[in-house]
Amino acid sequence: MSDFPMELKYASSHEWARLEDNGTVVVGITDHAQDALGDIVYVELPDIGAEVDAGAEVAVVESVKAASDIYSPVSGEVVRVNSALEDEPELVNNSAYEDGWLFVVSVADGEDLGELMDAEDYQNSVE
Numbered sequence: 001m002s003d004f005p006m007e008l009k010y011a012s013s014h015e016w017a018r019l020e021d022n023g024t025v026v027v028g029i030t031d032h033a034q035d036a037l038g039d040i041v042y043v044e045l046p047d048i049g050a051e052v053d054a055g056a057e058v059a060v061v062e063s064v065k066a067a068s069d070i071y072s073p074v075s076g077e078v079v080r081v082n083s084a085l086e087d088e089p090e091l092v093n094n095s096a097y098e099d100g101w102l103f104v105v106s107v108a109d110g111e112d113l114g115e116l117m118d119a120e121d122y123q124n125s126v127e
Contacts, residue, residue: 003031005097009113010122011073013055016097017116020104025074025113028101029061029092032126037063040089045081046103052078054112059102061092072105074112080104 008016014033018026034040042062052058052072059070081103085091092100107113117125 003097004119004123006119008097008119009073009116010119011055011071011116012125013071014126015071015073017073017113019113023107023110024079025076025105025107026101027073027103027105028096029070030122031096033068034093034096034100037061037068038065039063040092043082043085043089043092043102045083045085046078048078048081050078052076052105054109054115061089070102073116074105074107074109076105076108078103079106 008018010016010030014030016028016030020026040061040063044060046058052075054073054075055071057069058072061068061070082101
């Protein structure tokens with residue numbers, strides 16, 4: 001059974017976004033997505049300073065089953081990446097919404113978040 005935290009926003013491509021108090025957005029993949037991928041063995045993260053567009057491919061998650069492109073749910077500049085994933089990509093499997101986050105974006109346009117689904121809509125879309 002997948003988990004759908006209510007405070008997050010969700011993209012149809014299975015990324016989640018969490019708005020922080022400082023206006024940045026933390027991005028990861030959903031519990032549903034990591035479960036579908038299986039054991040994650042490698043994560044290719046975007047470069048710090050990279051400009052990303054909402055809906056654009058910015059990272060890759062590889063599992064024992066397949067490689068999957070990760071899309072940014074918001075536009076802006078990548079200001080942090082989860083470097084712990086270089087040595088422990090399984091953090092995405094073990095803690096998709098906490099320790100397994102992927103990158104942080106300084107948002108260019110706050111309206112991007114309004115385009116994303118809430119937890120209930122996302123849950124309905126995957127069930």
